[in-house]
Amino acid sequence: MAAERNDVEALIERGYEHGFFTDIESDTVAPGLDEDVIRLISRKKQEPEFMLEWRLRAYRHWLTMSEPTWANVTHPPIDFQSISYYSSPKSRDDAPKSLDEVDPKLLETYEKLGIPLHERAALAGVAVDAVFDSVSVATTFKDRLAEEGIVFCSFSEAVRDHPALVERYLGSVVPHTDNFFASLNSAVFTDGSFVYVPKGVRCPMELSTYFRINAANTGQFERTLIIADEGSYVSYLEGCTAPMRDENQLHAAVVELVAHDGAEIKYSTVQNWYPGDEEGRGGIYNFVTKRGECRGDDSKISWTQVETGSAITWKYPSCVLRGRNSIGEFYSVALANLRQQADTGTKMVHIGENTRSTIVSKGISAGRGQNAYRGLVRIEKGAKGARNYTQCDSLLMGDRCGAHTFPYMEVKNPTATVEHEATTSKISEDQLFYCLSRGMSAEDSVSLIVNGFCKEVFKELPMEFAVEAQKLLEVSLEGAVG
């Protein structure tokens, strides 16, 4: 337990820590969406013809779709015409050649977020591809990665420098027709990250991107594409914070992962966007499509997420286990406090023989939060000897919150073994009493118990993230226990 603990009262009253707003000039397109806006985005980003075609196909398909309503969340209708679909920091026009040339205000923002690009990145061995609003402004460790032949850049750079790779893989896991928000993303995404790890290469460092939503009313639509070629390994970290704001902001990202024969991708997320205030005003709508495909034999994709932010989280990082003996994993901690709503889970689609998947989901509900686990385990006919183990536990703190579990299991092969277990409980009085009787404060005890509850997931996180995640959970739960 941390020795220096702040006064509980002070912590309860503490507002959202990362609620600041950097005032820099943005090059923003007027709100609204039509084909001209898409053409404009494509032109501004100097994209090749195939990208524009693809965006337009996605847009035309999106027009035929209606917004899904099946999730266990409620929110006022979203007016897609009132969103501005392009915003890039002005400073991009004279693109910075090095950190010295980056707008000092930007650097200041990163300071506040605790990601000093030049120092800590080097110390921690983390390459940061920072996304400020929609355009990547700085990338480090490129040379080191380039030595290994690894491509780690912003999506726009990838479109420019590696169009063949982009054309081959973009939309191959999440097609432009996939779902309402993925189609919208396909039409209007402005930037994101791109990773390609060549055959047999083990990425020497954790790759990391910090996303940040800044300018008001710009829904952020990132696109991430990670390709791990035969026998390679990559660990990717994604973390998010956003400034305090009164209006709801839409975030509809798409993440695609492709793992070839023997490759392994580890994707970790810590999501800490603004959750809204006690009355549920403001806060981010986080409607994300994340899917990985184990395309090759013996490949592995592992998702780990710690979701503490956002007013509404609606995401299902999924694995399509196509290759023989491929492995899918999903480890999740989702916290819903205040009036947060989280509808999250995973899909494991077993297609190949002897595919295995593990799902460990920990939901914590506090305040008036609503937390739902929604998962699908599908064993297709050909998935001989497939194996799944699912465990989802919920912890309830407070009598106005909710915890829900909707696991779907579809099994079409008799040699498959599928297990699902779920429990829901509140913090045990016995555990609490044990801690209190040993002189711990109530806050410390709860924190200890909650961290123990989440331990299985935290141990899957890379070291730096695990520390951050624990801290985040503590801060997010302050005041939740009386």
Next chain:
Amino acid sequence: MNVSPAVAPYLESFRERRPALPGGSLPWLRQIREAAIAQFRDRGFPGPRDEDWKYTRTAPLERQPFRAATGDPEDAADADVARCAGRVPAGCCRLVFVDGRLSRAHSAFEDPGDGVVVTAMRDALERPPEALRRHFGRYAGREGFPFAALNTAFADDGAFIHLQRRASTPHPVHLLFLSTGREPDVVSHPRVLVIAEVASRALVVEHYAGVGAGSRCFNNAVTEVVLESGACVEHYKVQLEGESTYHIASIEVQQAENSHFTSHLTSLGGRLVRHDINVRMAAPHARCDLQGLYLASGRQHMDFHTRIDHLEPGCTSNEVYKGVLDGRARGVFNGRVLVHPDAQKSDAHQANDNLLLSPHVEIDTKPQLEIHADDVKCSHGATVGQLDESMLFYLRARGIEERSARALLTFGFLEQMLETVPISWLRESLEHGIAGRLPGAADLPGLGDREEATS
């Protein structure tokens, strides 16, 4: 208003049969029927976008309209009735329905016990006692279940069981519903209402069976059970119709304080089978136990939906469903537990275990928990697997033929669900029913007989 072609014949049939339906002269009952048929008209048959029907298509039901039987229920052969009824001991109050209508000749209205009234639903609807009027149709179709509405509109015969304060049934009340298959495309809408007043205790066996192969028929059953405080109702449902029967049924339960409801469902027969059990624990400290076992083979499709509402504090629910799928069968399980705000100290457990025996089967299982209170203990689990190879090897090594070894292990998997049945004649006939459906069981002397099987 556009009415789908599948629905129209039922509306037509309702207009024709309305005057002949029991209680046709009673305005309140007419009103309930009219509202129900309107609900069915608006709702129609469930479509593919309907989440509650995600894995079950009712298209075979819609293709051709079903109609009421015209034959005389008394014509059913004694031998058929005796064979289907199984080993029911003398003294049991038994009502036999043939294609949906009561056969007085085959029924035995023995004394059901002091303070217990068992009447045919048709008679009860013609001269409804106050209690029936208070509860009939109040619970069924609450969740927008179109088939329950259809039943309410056409409800003709079935049983009305009323237990007064502290009354109890000395023997189980046996309701036997026979499908003869004598006429093609027959539909029946069996309706059962059980009212258990304060501290009464009832045992009811609802038994569906088919006579021979016969032609297509559709049993659309609704059972409503009302438990007043401290009442205890054990409901056993056995569903063993032939391969050409469609069986869609819902059981709606309303529970008061300290009441205890037990549902035990055995589903072995029918082509397309769907059971909905909805329990509302509307007062503190109620308890319910739902148990189910299913064995599907050939092209059988069985779908089980249960919903348990913990509306008040201190209620307990316990649910176990176990199933075996063979051939090209398909199974669906959807168990939903809702703990409402303020239903503190709720205790809910749910499990669904499935055994798959053939490469062509499919199981879709979905245990759901929705919890809006914090001081609760809830858990659920689901498993899907196959027979354990090492257990098979153990039996094979002891000279037991593979077929028989498989039968023995499969029977063992389901046996747990039979042990909870306290009515010995029912348990024995279920054991025989299951053993009869396991290839290879015939070679094992005594399988199905508890004494020998366990020794």
